[in-house]
Amino acid sequence: MDDIKANFNSVEERVLSACKRAGRDRSEVTLIAVSKTKPIEMLQEAYEAGARDYGENKVQELTAKMPVLPNDISWHMIGHLQRNKVKYIAEGISLIHSVDSYRLAEEINIQAKKAKRRIPILIEVNVAGEDTKFGVALDETLQLCKEISELDGVEIKGLMTIAPYTPDPESNRPYFRQLKQLSIDIANEKIDNVSMDILSMGMTGDFEVAIEEGSTMVRVGTGIFGERNYGTTA
Numbered sequence: 001m002d003d004i005k006a007n008f009n010s011v012e013e014r015v016l017s018a019c020k021r022a023g024r025d026r027s028e029v030t031l032i033a034v035s036k037t038k039p040i041e042m043l044q045e046a047y048e049a050g051a052r053d054y055g056e057n058k059v060q061e062l063t064a065k066m067p068v069l070p071n072d073i074s075w076h077m078i079g080h081l082q083r084n085k086v087k088y089i090a091e092g093i094s095l096i097h098s099v100d101s102y103r104l105a106e107e108i109n110i111q112a113k114k115a116k117r118r119i120p121i122l123i124e125v126n127v128a129g130e131d132t133k134f135g136v137a138l139d140e141t142l143q144l145c146k147e148i149s150e151l152d153g154v155e156i157k158g159l160m161t162i163a164p165y166t167p168d169p170e171s172n173r174p175y176f177r178q179l180k181q182l183s184i185d186i187a188n189e190k191i192d193n194v195s196m197d198i199l200s201m202g203m204t205g206d207f208e209v210a211i212e213e214g215s216t217m218v219r220v221g222t223g224i225f226g227e228r229n230y231g232t233t234a
């Protein structure tokens with residue numbers, strides 16, 4: 001049995017140390033507990049440990065979990081989002097991290113208007129250029145931000161990336177640095193309706209390096225909830 005409270009506290013301490021090393025204030029970094037595949041009871045344990053931001057990658061899981069957990073939680077959509085499912089999360093989602101096309105942003109815009117709100121989004125960037133990953137290329141990101149900025153139901157708040165899976169977090173440092181630089185370049189363009197306040201980067205294996213490189217949101221699943229079991233009986 002995973003001790004979620006102990007795990008959460010230890011991740012929290014590592015976040016704090018990374019902030020200190022980088023000369024950053026702890027309040028600059030949001031720790032998102034990535035609870036995908038995990039049951040409600042485990043989310044409740046994390047809540048008791050202090051987690052208030054949760055990340056999910058499936059709409060069905062979000063719609064099942066959101067109504068039954070306390071309403072001071074911020075819910076983050078971090079997985080690939082299909083346009084026909086945006087409507088189910090438009091009302092309650094705090095931030096959609098995974099926008100990588102104008103067409104998806106357009107649908108979010110429509111559903112945001114129906115829900116009478118503006119929906120904060122991040123642009124997902126495939127920094128390492130892995131062809132197994134979603135996300136836009138580095139050199140297409142500025143153009144996409146400009147196009148999406150015209151949609152007044154969405155607010156671009158920054159960038160997100162999923163770095164390659166690696167046993168050596170140092171090998172992802174250049175990717176984090178590139179995403180940070182891109183966010184500075186885009187901020188300098190001063191586009192209406194586009195801010196670069198949020199940089200969502202860093203997961204269980206590499207969140208400390210990501211914080212050192214300027215991350216403002218780390219997405220930690222395994223480190224808090226333990227390994228995920230996707231199998232049926234395994």
Ligand SMILES: *Cc1c(COP(=O)(O)O)cnc(C)c1O
Pocket residue numbers: 034036057078079162203204205219220221222223
């Ligand atoms: C699953 C997932 C995470 C968490 O991964 P861990 O390695 O378990 O921390 C973070 N971000 C995204 C987009 C994910 O899908």
